[in-house]
Amino acid sequence: MFGGGSITLFHVRGIRISVDWSWFVILFVVIFMMSRFYEDLLGPSASSVTPFVLAVASAAGFFGSILLHELGHAAVATRNGIGISSIQLWIFGGMARMDREADSAGVEARVALGGPAVTALIFVVLMVAGVIGGGWHEFSHAALIETSSGASGVLAVMAWLASINLLLLAFNLLPAFPMDGGRVARAIAWKVTGDRNAATKFAADLGRVFAYLFIAGGIYMALTGAILGTIGGVWLAFVGLMINGAAKSASLQTRMNRQIGTISVADVMDREPVTIPGEISIERALDEYFLRYRWPWFPVVDAAHRFLGLLNRDAADEVPEVSRAGSTVSEIVDADRGLFVPDDTPITSLLSNQNLRRLGALMAVDAEGRLSGVITVEQVGRALRDAQAIGP
Ligand SMILES: [Zn+2]
Known part of the structure; x- marks a missing residue:
């Protein structure tokens, strides 16, 4: 859907870090929405540049959060002998490309949890620093994007990043294969049944259930403006479509593997x-x-x-x-x-x-x-x- 046109940013330990052009849509939305929030938060007394600078800092922090999440997967994969050639950021988040699949359920689970572990750590660090630096009341209200929180600009950026990482953590841990939680579900099923193909089939079917829920929920939000709002609803519906497609092809792949597996x-x-x-x-x-x-x-x-x-x-x-x-x-x-x-x-x-x-x-x-x-x-x-x- 958003193929081609990726820009290489830099390399981290030989891993190519790139962004797809669709990633700029996310950055634009974040900067646009957050600069309006910071304007309201700081009031008319603040300079006109400050809200924009804070919004750019938020977008940069968001980028960093997703990149660190993917590097968390990469670090565990590399330690288990699985090479990572590139990490790409696009409109649906990040993707770490592994050279091969994990060869055991344990490795699969650890690689899948490497990203969420980093995201959880980012959340905890931001929250502890924010609460110590600004107080629980200001921090928690800024995290809920309340303009009356009275938080400083820097505290508001930290609070927003903390809440976004918490959301990212919860979302990623949903057992919707091929998302992280779905990979953990596959690893558990693999461990229990000892059959990798059967486990993938199970996780993919579960992923498709979530995909339909995302599509239905996304359409509902897009039409009513509830929870994630119109744009967020459209985005969620597309995430659902993407998960459905990936789960479907994983499921077909297992059927093929099973047929090939019997050929000697x-x-x-x-x-x-x-x-x-x-x-x-x-x-x-x-x-x-x-x-x-x-x-x-x-x-x-x-x-x-x-x-x-x-x-x-x-x-x-x-x-x-x-x-x-x-x-x-x-x-x-x-x-x-x-x-x-x-x-x-x-x-x-x-x-x-x-x-x-x-x-x-x-x-x-x-x-x-x-x-x-x-x-x-x-x-x-x-x-x-x-x-x-x-x-x-
Ligand atoms: Zn992940």
Whole structure:
């Protein structure tokens, strides 16, 4: 909806911090609304610039609050070995982009709670400082945006930021996946059932219930001006639409994962690959295989068809011509353990396999270590695409 056009602001420990143009809508609304509030609060005696300066300070504080929230997620993620490439701020708040998903329910919950923990801390610090510096009465009334609170401008900024962080905390902790509370709900369901896909499905369904509540509530507020007002109501309805969309696609993703999860290497591999017997000479291998098929490598098997390793063209070429007839293929095979996988391996676990990417293929072996086939990167890709086609 608000794609493209993000501006990089700066980097924090290698994480790119950027804002989407839609973020400026938020800043504009905050500055516009808050400068009117500060005008009323300070009265006609104050200079005409002060309310605007306070409003800009409020907007900057709001920006800082959301950024620190996202950095809270990022810090926990990084500590658990999950890289964060960027943090983007847009009209619906912040987004920390993780390189991969959490691999356990515990990590998922901790990363999800990292942001709210920072927001809670900001709230407590602002409140304690505000109450000590200005008194509970002034602080609490300024926090409710009451112009008669008698609070100073600085105290009013602190009070507003405290209340906005409290609101942010409460809102984020609603179990509306993919918001933080929804991620915690998923982590709990994951822990209880031990099934990540089922947990995501549960959290996504719950998220969609909240999405409909936000849309209905947002439309009501937009029409009546209640609670969040007209603009706030429209915003809430859009938040609902966004959550609904994200929850829906997460739910489809789990269905696809489940289908793909049942596909193993044996289901898609080539079952009759060309193999070189380990006992033949390197000379014969070059003549009968490499010159004939022009492939860069072949799997080598022994008499019982057990996988011995890979014979690379380069390795065969490097053997001096005089000794090619006298030495066998099995003497120069690459027997790296990473070259083969059990043929009952689910193909989803091959997605990040470095050897598959480098070589373009992996050898598949059965329970007895016999070569049962070869699986190529194309076959994995095709299987994923097919599963996706039946998926939704
Ligand atoms: Zn968050």
